[in-house]
Amino acid sequence: MSALSGKVQTVLGLLDPDQLGRTMTHEHLTMSFECCYFSPPPGDEAVAENPFQMQHMHWLRQNPYSCHENLLLQQETSAVREELLAYRKAGGGTIVENTTTGIDRDLPTLRQLAKDTGVHIIAGAGYYVDCTHTEATKKMSVEKLTDIIVSEVLHGADGMDIRCGVIGEIGTGWPITESEAKVLRATAHAQAQLGCPVIIHPGRNAAAPAEIVRILQEAGGDISKTVMSHLDRTLFEDGDLLEFAKLGSYLEYDLFGTEMLNYPYNLDIDMPSDCQRVKALALLVKEGYEDKVVIAHDIHTKNRLTKYGGHGYSHILKNIVPKMLMRGISQHQRPPVLQQELRAKHVISL
Numbered sequence: 426m427s428a429l430s431g432k433v434q435t436v437l438g439l440l441d442p443d444q445l446g447r448t449m450t451h452e453h454l455t456m457s458f459e460c461c462y463f464s465p466p467p468g469d470e471a472v473a474e475n476p477f478q479m480q481h482m483h484w485l486r487q488n489p490y491s492c493h494e495n496l497l498l499q500q501e502t503s504a505v506r507e508e509l510l511a512y513r514k515a516g517g518g519t520i521v522e523n524t525t526t527g528i529d530r531d532l533p534t535l536r537q538l539a540k541d542t543g544v545h546i547i548a549g550a551g552y553y554v555d556c557t558h559t560e561a562t563k564k565m566s567v568e569k570l571t572d573i574i575v576s577e578v579l580h581g582a583d584g585m586d587i588r589c590g591v592i593g594e595i596g597t598g599w600p601i602t603e604s605e606a607k608v609l610r611a612t613a614h615a616q617a618q619l620g621c622p623v624i625i626h627p628g629r630n631a632a633a634p635a636e637i638v639r640i641l642q643e644a645g646g647d648i649s650k651t652v653m654s655h656l657d658r659t660l661f662e663d664g665d666l667l668e669f670a671k672l673g674s675y676l677e678y679d680l681f682g683t684e685m686l687n688y689p690y691n692l693d694i695d696m697p698s699d700c701q702r703v704k705a706l707a708l709l710v711k712e713g714y715e716d717k718v719v720i721a722h723d724i725h726t727k728n729r730l731t732k733y734g735g736h737g738y739s740h741i742l743k744n745i746v747p748k749m750l751m752r753g754i755s756q757h758q759r760p761p762v763l764q765q766e767l768r769a770k771h772v773i774s775l
């Protein structure tokens with residue numbers, strides 16, 4: 426049996442799962458989102474050049490991707506350090522840091538942040554979406570990509586001895602490109618060798634999550650250890666959500682704190698509010714998926730840090746958990762059968 430079996434691999438070494446504490450499964454502490462810059466609405470160019478002022482706060486919340494500086498989270502290590510200390514104070518224990526190749530993963534900074542704050546940090550292996558794949562990456566075989574991902578977990582990534590503990594976020598768009606499909610197959614092969622969790626960034630289309638599961642499954646991936654991220658901006662109909670839940674992956678609502686009118690990457694999508702997210706979680710709990718739900722904020726731009734008037738990494742613990750309790754989602758874990766009984770007795774009121 427491997428020394429990693431049953432353990433969690435953080436940037437500072439191995440832990441037992443019961444040492445993690447409360448865990449945000451999808452965050453970024455240092456990264457660049459320049460790959461996804463979106464031009465500002467006509468006439469807003471001047472604001473976009475100088476957005477970090479009180480009178481521009483609302484604009485920035487509505488247009489976070491239209492300001493170059495806002496996309497450079499890697500410039501905010503001191504602010505993130507303060508945030509992590511606050512996260513611990515609020516009861517947080519662990520952050521899964523989803524920055525993969527293509528969006529400037531910075532393992533030494535992650536290791537230093539873990540040392541400075543006592544928050545356990547788990548780093549992600551693998552590749553982000555197609556537009557960040559280099560020509561060399563695009564030419565690689567599935568076998569070569571698999572070897573790289575496995576090595577990032579077993580030996581360390583980016584030429585360092587700092588090891589990743591999950592594979593992901595693995596980026597895909599819609600439709601899934603050839604290069605993304607190759608990375609998905611490599612992800613499944615690496616997971617089959619390592620037995621570790623996988624975290625997926627699906628494209629912005631309701632058909633994307635199930636198509637990704639199909640590709641992973643066909644390549645030997647373990648869907649029961651796979652997290653489908655960003656469901657809050659991907660699956661909107663209850664029927665679609667419950668149909669997808671049957672496939673057995675973890676169901677991640679990870680954009681808590683993000684509320685915007687126009688979602689620039691797909692204007693057909695209405696980004697839900699936090700209240701709507703809690704409603705979706707309540708539905709999943711009611712339907713017996715309590716143990717498959719994971720949540721986070723997916724902070725990836727500066728404006729979402731408290732330093733810039735954002736909600737920060739403690740928003741879920743401070744604001745969303747009380748809201749969940751108010752909406753009848755209990756803090757106590759129950760085995761599914763007992764859950765059914767309790768539901769029958771209306772103990773979980775939804």
Ligand SMILES: CCC(=O)NCCS(=O)(=O)O
Binds near residue numbers: 458528655658680725
């Ligand atoms: C790198 C962070 C990331 O991909 N976040 C998801 C943004 S969105 O696709 O939900 O807009």
